[in-house]
Amino acid sequence: MGVTNMKLELVSFKLCPFVQRAVIALKEKKVDYDITYIDLSSPPEWFLEISPLGQVPLLKVGNEVLFESAAITEFIDDISEGSLHPEDPLVRAKNRGWIEFASSCLEVLFTLNTSADEEAFKQAVETMRSRMRKLEITLEHTPWFNGDKFSLVDAAFAPLFMRLDLLKELTGTTTCEDLPKVCSWRDRLLQQDSVISSVVEEFPTIYRGMLKMKDGVAGGRLS
Ligand SMILES: N[C@@H](CCC(=O)N[C@@H](CS)C(=O)NCC(=O)O)C(=O)O
Structure with missing residues (x-):
């Protein structure tokens, strides 16, 4: 087969x-x-x-x-029809770099969610904000990272934005609200069907439960 x-x-x-x-x-x-x-x-x-x-x-x-x-x-x-990766080798390599960047932001998010002391929490929030500022000056196209076509790099950032958005809603922690390009990309990603249906329906409740269970600074800010 x-x-x-x-x-x-x-x-x-x-x-x-x-x-x-x-x-x-x-x-x-x-x-x-x-x-x-x-x-x-x-x-x-x-x-x-x-x-x-x-x-x-x-x-x-x-x-x-x-x-x-x-x-x-x-x-x-x-293995499937079409491609979610740009054809140009230079653009493709740059996209792979930004996918890694998104992964490193997820590591920062983990620290932010689990920090037990105020200083470490503040430091993680600041690191995330500085990563988001880097992204703001990098974003050149709309509606997606590469322009008209949704790509793997968009798929790589969507889970990060979903969590940052929830963190804002649940704990009032903001990381990119002052960055117009990042915000409009985030909003589009969070409206994309494939993104909406990529988590279980009870995801916000589970995320909230995780923050509570970690019992860190973020968990203490749950509304
Ligand atoms: N670099 C890996 C990271 C995967 C990862 O960190 N998975 C976490 C869950 S979100 C995990 O399995 N953690 C269990 C462990 O590290 O023991 C990837 O991109 O797939």
Whole structure:
């Protein structure tokens, strides 16, 4: 059986932004898939056996297992009609760099969500704001990062913006409200069907529960 006909199974954790990138790519490319949720605080043995880093996402392709969201989203793009990656090698390389930038922002977000002391929290908010300012001076096109076509780089940032938006709503923490280009890109991303349907319906409640459970500064600011 060719790889394009093989059943895909995405191994997921409901809160994971890296899994969400893969779901957005699957939806944008209209690729059929099954999804299996695991609890990362108590991962099943079968998962630890097949996940080299003990991390989600994994994409099971027949008997093969793919890991790392960038590898998985590019694979999804490669096996389906059309492309969500720019053709020009220079633009493509730049997009990959910005996808990594989005990943590093997700690390900052993790610190921001879990900081136990005020100073570390403030520092993380400031780091996020400075990353957003970098993005503001980088954004050249509309409606999407590369212009008319939604790309993998858009899919990579959408989970970050979804969480920053929730953080603002739930705790009053703002990170990019003064940046018009970032805000209008964020708003468009959050209205995109593939993005809206890339998380479970109860995502805001689960996110709120996670902040409460972490019991850090952000959790203490929940309204
Ligand atoms: N670089 C990885 C990051 C994936 C990642 O950090 N996944 C988190 C959940 S959002 C995870 O599985 N954490 C469990 C662990 O590290 O033990 C990717 O892009 O796929």
